Amino acid sequence: MLTNTEENYIKAIYHLSVDNKTVRTNAISEVMNTTAASVSDMLKKLSDKSYIHYEKYQGVSLTKKGKTEALQVVRKHRLWEVFLVEKLRFNWDEVHEIAEQLEHIQSKLLIERLDDFLGNPTSDPHGDPIPNAKGEMPVLRQVLLSELDVNGKAKVIGMKEHSPAFLQYLDKLGISIGSAVKVMDRVLFDASVELKVNDKKTMVVSHEVAKNILVSPID
C-alpha cells in the first residue's frame, strides 16, 4: 500500500514522462516543491518497491506497475473532478485542490460505482482523458475548432499550422495547448467563430484560424 506522498511522487513522474523520456530528479523536486536530496531518497524507496526504473544519475521512468498505479490515481482524480463539477456544481477551476485529497481515498469499489454514477465519462471538466479501470487511456476524439458545434466545449490539443506568425497570434489571444474553448456563436457570413477561452476571455477568430486549431470535444 502506497502512502499519499508516494502516490503523489508517482503521479508527478507520470505527468513529467510526456514523451517517454527519462525524468530528472530536479524536475521532480520542482513540481513536488522539495529538494533534490529528498527526491533521491524517495526514488530509492520507489525503486525498492519496483514502481520505477532507477539508475543513479540517469533519471527515472515508471515500471509497468508504477504506471498502472499512476493511472489509477489520475483516474480517481479526474472522476472526482467530474463529480464536483457535474453533480456539486463547482466551477472547473475550483476543483483541483479537493480532488487532490479525494484521489487518495482507497476503495476500488467506490471508484467503480462513482464511474457508473457519472455515466463512465471519458474526460474530466478540463478535457483531460480519464483512464479506464484497467488503466487504459481512451482515444480522444479530435476535431478542428472550425468543426465544433455552437455551445460545444473542447480542449485545445494542438495546432496544424506551425508558423511563428500563427503561433504568436494565438499567444496574443491567450490560446495554447490545454486551453478550454467554448464556441459561443458562428458567423454565417464568413464562418468566423466567437469563442470563450478558459471560461474568461471572449474573442472572434476567423474560419482560417479555427481550421488550424485541433481540439478534443468535452461531452
Add this chain to the structure above:
Amino acid sequence: MLTNTEENYIKAIYHLSVDNKTVRTNAISEVMNTTAASVSDMLKKLSDKSYIHYEKYQGVSLTKKGKTEALQVVRKHRLWEVFLVEKLRFNWDEVHEIAEQLEHIQSKLLIERLDDFLGNPTSDPHGDPIPNAKGEMPVLRQVLLSELDVNGKAKVIGMKEHSPAFLQYLDKLGISIGSAVKVMDRVLFDASVELKVNDKKTMVVSHEVAKNILVSPID
C-alpha cells in the same frame, strides 16, 4: 488544523460522552485500539489546543470548540454515508470504512454542496441524525413502531415498556436500540406487524409489542 488521528480521538470522545459524563482514558484506549499511555499523550495535546477539558485522573469532556469539531466530523461521516447509499447504491452496512476516510476531507464548501446535493438529509442510512452546518443535531421525529407505514424504515430509539419479560422477548427477536427496522406488511385483522430487522431477519410482532417500541423514521 487537526490531524486525522486528532479528529478520530475527538470523535471517539464525542461518541463516548453519551450522558455527559466524563470519559475515561481506558474507554478511549479501547475504542481507539491503543494503550492508555498513548491516550494520555493525546489528551494532553488536545487539552493544550483546548478541544477538551482535562483534569488528570478525572477523565475528559469536550469543550465547546471540541464538540463543534466532533459534530463537523460526524456530519461529514454521515453525509458521505448517505451519498454512498443513495447515490452509489452501496448497502448501508458496507459504507462505514469508506466514510471513515471521506470524513477527513477538508473543504467546508464541499460538504455544504454535498448536503444540498443530497437534499439536506436529517439522518444517515443507519438512522443516525446528521448535525447541521452549525453543529446542531436535528430533533428526531419519534413515532411508535405500530404507527409506521408499510415499507417505512426506521431506527429503534427506545422502548416504552421496561419489564424484563418484554425486554427479554425483544432480545430473543434480535431487536435492540439502534436496530434498523422496516415494516414489510401489516395484518389488517389484528394489526400485527411483519418486520425486517437490520436488513436480515424477517419476523412478525403483535400490535401490542409494536405499540411499545419507539422508532425514528428514516426518510
Add this chain to the structure above:
DNA sequence: AAATAAGTTTAGACTTATCTTAATTTGCAA
C-alpha cells in the same frame, strides 16, 4: 585531458506524529 558547471546522491541529522514498555502516582473503596 583537465577543469568546471550542473545535476545527483549520500550521510547524517532533524521534525512530527504516534506508539510502546516500564515505572510511578493517584484516587478510591474496602
Add this chain to the structure above:
DNA sequence: TTGCAAATTAAGATAAGTCTAAACTTATTT
C-alpha cells in the same frame, strides 16, 4: 490506611518525510 485499578510520566522506538552539507557523476568547455 492499605491495596489495587486506573491513569500518568518517562524514556525511548518507529515511521514518514524532510533538510543541509559534502561528495560524487556526467556533460561541457577549454
